[in-house]
Amino acid sequence: MTTLAKAGAPALRSLLRHREASVLIMLLAIAVFLAFSNEYFLSSRNLLNVGRQASVVAIVALGQALVIIARGIDLSVGSVIGVSAVVAAVVLQATGIQSLGLLVGLLTGLVCGIANGLMVTRLRINPFIATLGMLSVARGIALLVTGGIPVMFTGWAEFLGAGRIWQIPVSFILMLILALAVHILATRHRLGREIYAIGDNPKAARLAGIDLKKTRLFVFGFCGCLAGLGGVILAGNLASADPNLGMGYELDVIAAVILGGTALNGGRGSIIGVVIGAMLMALLNNAFVLLGISAYWQVVTKGLVIIIAVGIDGLQRREDDE
Amino acid sequence: MQSATRQGEEDGGGGNAVPTLPFVRLSNISKSFGSVSVLEDVSFEIRPGEVVGLLGENGAGKSTLMKIVSGEHAPDGGRVEIEGSEVQLASVGEGIARGISFVHQELSVVGALSVAENLSLGDLPRNRMGFVDRSRMRELASERLARIGAQAIRPEQETGLLRAGEQQLVEIARAAARNPKLLILDEPTSSLTPREVESFIQYVETARSAGTAIIFITHRLDEAIRLCDRILVLRNGEIVSEKPSSEVTRDGIISDMTGKPAMFEYARTPEVHDRTVLSLRSVGDGDLIEDITLDVAEGEILGLFGLVGAGRTELLETIFGARRMAAGRMEFCGERAQFAKPTEAMTRGMAIVPEGRKTAGILPQHSVRSNMSISSLGSMSPGGIVDRTREASQSSGYRDSLSIRMADDRQLIGTLSGGNQQKVLFARALMTNPKLLLLDEPTHGVDVGAKSEIYEIISNAADQGLAVIMASSEIPEIMALCDRVAVLSLGRLVGIVDRAALSEQRLLSLAFEGHV
Incomplete structure (x- = not known):
């Protein structure tokens, strides 16, 4: 729950609650259905796997949520995942320094994010177009750097992506820690409050003294950095950085954010909702595998989920208007 | 007051042999928005071939009255008759079907389309294949432009690239093309060149003799007197005078337009203000304002008066860093200041209450408390984390001191009244x-009770040593609060009036300076 919801009006609180609750109910319904239809679902091995799958989507969605709350969008996250993983792996291979590889992965993401932010704030390019361009540029760089061939990526990255602490995936623990941190940032930190204000009414926020450019630059940079981390985790899990890694990930990430109740036109959304949304996406993926349904249907379903989630949001807003 | 029309009804002839039946007759029209009453018991009529000037201060109710005539608003009370029968226009479309065209002050041409396309919008000529007949469209456009004397505009030009005045002419040509029986023009000549004005006046004469009724809303008094048969003055939603233009004078109109004594009495003891907080020297934005030189002292309320488009908002924005200062020099608290963005202005000690509460003021999805604290988070967030106890206590402090009425400061701001x-x-x-408070139309759309409370807030702020610049188009408000008033006209400072010399007449005649 955001401060907005806790401190906000009862009407808003119930709306947000309603939104998170409905996603939570959907999540539980699918879980119960799977538990009855497939004996393997409830095994700890499977559940932990779902958790691991959810964590990369959730980590990147944390950054995406802040971008969308500030009335932007970042379509480039999938490609940034790919390029960060590849650059990190190449640097690691060249130097053999584990910490450097990891750091370079995060930095690559950060640089892409800041480039997005600068295009939006300085050149006034619409975020949709700026990040669509970055989607192509970043993927192209990943392919150029590797010549299209996957690079081996082991060591610390493998620990992040495939490691476990007391049976729990490291990436899942990392996701929970980051979610808590971003939740606090969003609800308790000055910066988070200003992000919400910008998304709510940019003109008013500017005249209230908020530095629009700086704040927007931050959200894009932060989102890029988390996508870089996502790339390292994802590649670490496979012990290999594929230049095509993370292709189409933007869809899962944006779907998770929207499913979690974040308004596409900004100013509204909660971090807990985003995490639940990411879980739901991972559970859907898992369901297709367990039920043995064609992976092609999975692609169709993901698209439908995003359309339905946004559709519900639109319907609700229309009621608000009336 | 309304005897002039009554007489007209009897003799029926008049100068232009007008028929007896008025085209539009309004009887006892009233209209309010929320708790704000905008029109009270307004009656007025216009016959075919008559040209009526509608004058009044900003906010007097002119636009609302015309929106009722054109079908955009429905009146709360009273009758509207068109050609003798009572009507209830449900939309602008119905008004147009009845022969009423309203050319608004805000342009509504589509910038990306050509002039010809704009002039045929909604009724594009088609050839037999069903495609747009371009040559026919161009012909129509030239014809329509020539009609209002604007043949200098080329039909194939992209409308957005035209000057504001030319766009205005396209707009008028579009309205005139419908052959309206009543044409309402809101400030039609405000951005035209003298030559364009002449051709336009010729069109008005032609239309008049063809039997079109025309209502003019204008701030150009001389033009109104010259062009109109009758002049109607609105003040605070009531018609205060209605005379044939042969009987009015410029000064007479101005004194009709000003009015009621201020409801909040000026009660400040103007102390000797000697500590200058802000000083501007030849400041301009390179576009809408230029060469503004003024000083504001600690504890002083400086009024900023002018007609719509005089540059009041632009000046405040320039001071606040929301608009680029292209020329001149600004000093704030004794130091050179030039802000690239409002954030910088606020860190240095300026704050603004902007015009347009909904668009530029409130954060609609935020609570009252968050709306109050959003500019002060820096000072209440040690280490970046917002101290919520402090936020709550600050909020409740201002809630009491400004007597903001609400159940809980955690409710959404939209649930509160405008005031x-x-x-x-x-x-x-x-x-x-x-140290400096900038106010832009601080009581716009606020009911009377809240208005005087806001006056008290402003006055108290100045008493505590704040320098205040208050832009307002309401003269009573300026009279009630300001120690000095700077008057702008067409982006330039035309005078600074001291309290002792302050009068409504003086302010208005300064504000009209430069308006032919």
Whole structure:
């Protein structure tokens, strides 16, 4: 729950609650259905796997949520995942320094994010177009750097992506820690409050003294950095950085954010909702595998989920208007 | 007051042999928005071939009255008759079907389309294949432009690239093309060149003799007197005078337009203000304002008066860093200042209550408390984390001191009345402890009770040593609060009036300076 919801009006609180609750109910319904239809679902091995799958989507969605709350969008996250993983792996291979590889992965993401932010704030390019361009540029760089061939990526990255602490995936623990941190940032930190204000009414926020450019630059940079981390985790899990890694990930990430109740036109959304949304996406993926349904249907379903989630949001807003 | 029309009805002839039946007759029209009454018991009529000038201060109700005539608003009370039968126009479309065309002050041409396309919008000529007949469209456009004497505009030109005045002419040509029986023009000549004005006046004469009734809303008094048969003055939603233009004078109109004594009495003891807080020297934005030189001292309320488009908002924005200062020099608290963005202005000790509460003021999805604290988070967030106890206590402090009425400061700001929302914006500005407070139409759309409370807030702020610049188009408000008034006209400073010399007449005649 955001401060907005806790401190906000009862009407808003119930709306947000309603939104998170409905996603939570959907999540539980699918879980119960799977538990009855497939004996393997409830095994700890499977559940932990779902958790691991959810964590990369959730980590990147944390950054995406802040971008969308500030009335932007970042379509480039999938490609940034790919390029960060590849650059990190190449640097690691060249130097053999584990910490450097990891750091370079995060930095690559950060640089892409800041480039997005600068295009939006300085050149006034619409975020949709700026990040669509970055989607192509970043993927192209990943392919150029590797010549299209996957690079081996082991060591610390493998620990992040495939490691476990007391049976729990490291990436899942990392996701929970980051979610808590971003939740606090969003609800308790000055910066988070200003992000919400910008998304709510940019003109008013500017005249209230908020530095629009700086704040927007931050959200894009932060989102890029988390996508870089996502790339390292994802590649670490496979012990290999594929230049095509993370292709189409933007869809899962944006779907998770929207499913979690974040308004596409900004100013509204909660971090807990985003995490639940990411879980739901991972559970859907898992369901297709367990039920043995064609992976092609999975692609169709993901698209439908995003359309339905946004559709519900639109319907609700229309009621608000009336 | 309304005897002139009554007489007209009897003799029926008049100068232009007008028929007896008025085209539009309004009887006892009233209209209010929320608790604000905009029109009270307004009656007025216009016959075919008559040209009526509608004058009044900003906010007098001119536009609302015309929106009722054109079908955009429905009146709360009273009758509207068109050609003798009572009607209830449900939309602008119905009004147009009845022969009423309203050319608004805000342009509604589509910038990306050509002039010809704009002139045929909604009724594009088609050839037999069903495609747009371009040559026919161009012909129509030239014809329509020539009609209002604007043949200098080329039909194939992209409308957005035209000057504001030319766009205005396209707009008028579009309205005239419908052959309306009543043409309402809101400030039609404000951005035209003298030559364009002449051709336009010729069109008005032609249309008049063809039997079109025309209502003019204008700030150009001389032009109104010259062009109109009758002049109608609105003040605070009531018609205060209606005379044939042969019987009115410029001064007479101005004194009709000004009016009621201020409801909040000026009660400040103008102390000797010697500590200058802000000084501007030849400041301009390179576009809408230029060469503004003025000083504001600690504890002083400086009024900023002018007609619509005089550059009041632009000047405040330039001071606040929301608009680029292209020329001149600004000093704030004794130091050179030039702000690239409002954030910088606020850190240095300025705060603004902007014009347009909904568009530029409130954060609609935020609570009242968050709306108040948003500008002060820096000072209440040690280590970046917002101290919520402090936020709550600050909020409740301002809630009491500005008497903001609400159940709980955690409710959404949209649930408050306009006046209380405005007070929240004052709380937001004051919470930052500014040295200079910029106010733009601080009581716009606020009911009478809240107005005087806001006056008290402003007056108290100045008493505590704040320098205040208050832009307002309401003269009573300026009279009630200001120690000095700077008057702008067409982006230039035309005079600074001291309290002792302050009168409505003086302000208005200065504001009209440069308007032919």
